[in-house]
Amino acid sequence: MRRARSKKGKIRRDPELKEFIRQRPDRRWSPEQIPQAPRTAFPDEPERHLAHETLYQAVHLPHRGGLERTPGVPRTGRPARRRRRRPYERATRFIDPGTLIGHRPEALNDRRVAGSREGDPIVGKGNRSAIGTLVDRSTRYVELLHPPGGRGAEQVRDALVHALGDLPAEPARSVTRDQGSETSRHDEFTRSTGVPVHFCEPAGPWQRGSNENTNGPLRRYFPKSTDLSLLGAGDLAFVAAELDSRPRKTLGWNTPANLFAKLVATLE
Structure with a gap:
């Protein structure tokens, strides 16, 4: 309630867009492939265009929501997001890191x-x-x-x-x-x-x-x-x-x- 611009996520606000997106994971589309479909289906409606980060938030963040977690959503099946280390942060896993x-x-x-x-x-x-x-x-x-x-x-x-x-x-x-x-x-x-x-x-x-x-x-x-x-x-x-x-x-x-x-x- 304290959020300055509190609102529902884009997918939750638009049931038609949500159903359009829900069909893609069923076909084993990846989160980077799915956002390309609304750009083709709704070329004159930029408010329905998505970034792949929007899909990740719709699945993994309860306060954003919009996509229920079901088999195949996300495609990897991971229960939580896994942080990717930057190349400069990586090190070997040995006692002497090398x-x-x-x-x-x-x-x-x-x-x-x-x-x-x-x-x-x-x-x-x-x-x-x-x-x-x-x-x-x-x-x-x-x-x-x-x-x-x-x-x-x-x-x-x-x-x-x-x-x-x-x-x-x-x-x-x-x-x-x-x-x-x-x-x-x-x-x-x-x-x-x-x-x-x-x-x-x-x-x-x-x-x-x-x-x-x-x-x-x-x-x-x-x-x-x-x-x-x-x-x-x-x-x-x-x-x-x-x-x-x-x-x-x-x-x-x-x-x-x-x-x-x-x-x-x-x-x-």
């Missing part, structure tokens, strides 16, 4: 500089087994990791240390991964090897483009129905060698193995 990809040094963003790798697990049948991948952003050289004894954070840390711990500084400049729980011991890996780990934004696999493009060819060897726990280090080395010996268009039809060998030779 560094997001947006803070990766500019020199490491240049693909012409070898030594920056992207990594990700490939999960097997029933999500019960996994192998790790590392792809060099410059040479596209692929390494497959065989976590000993499981796919937990300790096993992944040990596999990364084994793969990168003995390399010269240039071929091992950084690792970029997603925020899966298997990478939660990234700080221990960095202390052991001196190689920093950077993390993609949530739901941002495209930020590891080289790694994502490698997973497709790998799935031809390891379909999702494969029990990856049955594979040994020799099996993974064989597949990695086949991938690294293929000429790549993006490399001028050179092979990742040849470019990586030349890089290591210049540093010895």
Whole structure:
């Protein structure tokens, strides 16, 4: 009663508009798609034009109201709105939060500089087994990791240390991964090897483009129905060698193995 401009919500004030809108969620329209329909149906009645925020308020705010909560309204089925964090507010969920990809040094963003790798697990049948991948952003050289004894954070840390711990500084400049729980011991890996780990934004696999493009060819060897726990280090080395010996268009039809060998030779 104390509100300066107290009034019913737009949808509650207009029963015809309310019924017009109610038909759209039944067809599984999203809150951003629904407001486009009144603009087409009532082009000369701007008072009936909506923003998607109006629909959210009509469902979630009792004092605004207008749309009853029924199956399919809202389409996600969530009982309450979920606040979206801004990109600058996001952080990893680990004890040591790590560094997001947006803070990766500019020199490491240049693909012409070898030594920056992207990594990700490939999960097997029933999500019960996994192998790790590392792809060099410059040479596209692929390494497959065989976590000993499981796919937990300790096993992944040990596999990364084994793969990168003995390399010269240039071929091992950084690792970029997603925020899966298997990478939660990234700080221990960095202390052991001196190689920093950077993390993609949530739901941002495209930020590891080289790694994502490698997973497709790998799935031809390891379909999702494969029990990856049955594979040994020799099996993974064989597949990695086949991938690294293929000429790549993006490399001028050179092979990742040849470019990586030349890089290591210049540093010895």
